[in-house]
Amino acid sequence: MSGGCGVSEGNGRPALRVGIVGLGIAGSSMVPALQKHPNVRLTAVSTRNEERGRKFAEDFPVEVYPGIEELCESESVDAVYVATPTQLHGEHAIIAAERGKHVIVEKPIAVTLEEAGAMIEAAERNGVKMVVGPSQSFEPPIRKIREIVEGGSLGRVRMIHNWYFNDWMYRPRTPDELDTGQGGGVTYRQGAHQFDIIRLIGGGMVRSVRAMTGRWDDDRPTEGAHSVFLEFEDRTAATAVYNGYDRFHTTEITFGIGEGGPLVTSDVYGRSRKLIRKSGGSDAEVALKDAAGYGGERAKNYAKTEPHHPFFGLTVVSCERGDIRQSPDGLLVYGPEEKEEVILPKDVTGRDALIGELYEAVANDEAPLHDGRWGRANIEVCVAALESARERKEVYLSHQTPVPEKGNALPQAR
Incomplete structure (x- = not known):
């Protein structure tokens, strides 16, 4: 894994440290799934809403940043969940990939096929995994x-x-x-x-x-x-x-x-x-x-x-x-x-499956099913x-x- 991952306690598998970009409905809804996975750690968030960031930091021991660039410079982040508006997905996913961060990007992957292609190219060129979701x-x-x-x-x-x-x-x-x-x-x-x-x-x-x-x-x-x-x-x-x-x-x-x-x-x-x-x-x-x-x-x-x-x-x-x-x-x-x-x-939700798919792709160095090409096809x-x-x-x-x-x-x- 990238980003200097540690080893989780108990099962010996490497931990994946995740930062969330955007604390609207999508970003907030992902928090329980991130906490539930035994080998995933929520370590950082990025939001332009200062009050929202302060509230989140009170509830969770995470780093808080004003923008995705600052979050992606953190050595405490291995993967980034891009939960920003659709028109920003391409820009933000590419920023994360170019800094060596694995990516979960909200659906739809982008607005145009050309932008989706650029995201796929950036992930592959930088050797990171990209999962598109959560989707039904x-x-x-x-x-x-x-x-x-x-x-x-x-x-x-x-x-x-x-x-x-x-x-x-x-x-x-x-x-x-x-x-x-x-x-x-x-x-x-x-x-x-x-x-x-x-x-x-x-x-x-x-x-x-x-x-x-x-x-x-x-x-x-x-x-x-x-x-x-x-x-x-x-x-x-x-x-x-x-x-x-x-x-x-x-x-x-x-x-x-x-x-x-x-x-x-x-x-x-x-x-x-x-x-x-x-x-x-x-x-x-x-x-x-x-x-x-x-x-x-x-x-x-x-x-x-x-x-x-x-x-x-x-x-x-x-x-x-x-x-x-x-x-x-x-x-x-x-x-x-x-x-x-x-x-x-009912003990596994779709978001649980999404986090599991990214983790297994990173841990086993395999292409996830819901990768960039799957997202582009949708x-x-x-x-x-x-x-x-x-x-x-x-x-x-x-x-x-x-x-x-x-x-x-x-x-x-x-």
Whole structure:
């Protein structure tokens, strides 16, 4: 490992020391997973919000820096989690790589394929590992679906669908999140999750994309909905449907369980839409978003354990001899002769798996599954969907990467 790593107590494996860049919702949500891994140490954070940095330092024994450059100069940091806005991912990941730091970069990897390519080149040139996430394909139900598909008991996978209806467009947003040119809108921000799920289950190699997107609110001038058809090289068909306009919510048909795993117990129809329009304008909305970051008034308990596995909308997978979808406690498998529920343990989350994947890649000097090329392949689908909708044509892909062969596909969290 780089950065002068020490040896952790107890098991003799080297420790990976991680610094977080950005203490908004994403950066704060990663803290429990970093603390949970027996060989990972949270040693530093970088934030431009001085109050947030002071609060974090009161709660955790870490170094605090005003910028990523200063953090990456620290000899106490081996890897950097880039949890900054999408339009800064490329710049920040390259800064970390050029200083010999391994990188976790938030999804989507970048706004353009060219920027993603530069990030990949920087990581490889400097001999560091890069993992893109957290994304929904790290979650145990999605990983288990891939395992079942790969095992072949239901025959070859033939159709994959992920449909998600929620309130994404009316949660508190910063201006860049509503600007497609800066990686905003649901096709970049949420399509990156959908395409990651679909590509993992289907083996990775998408041949082409045909899509239509929707901008249905002039006050939120970015994509708030899309319908995307993906064709894999092996003729597997997939659809990704997303509507973030806060009317019908998919939780009505996913056992009341939403993203992250909480149980929705009240009627959420239009709630976010009404609240954001009463917030008092863009400045007030930005303040609401800021309050959801570390130490803010609206910040959730990031270490809270939810009662169920997360549902990123409705995912249904059809194989030649059966179908698969999620249940509250795992998966429902509709086989040739009977329906079976597969119960999955809840002690490992998607973020745990992400940290485990980076650690094992660094410790064993192997390429992680969700590496820069995997992240670029996902953003290629996002870019293609936007192009297809704009040009009203099928778009063929050239940067796709396959899921590794059986036995090395899903590195486990430890």
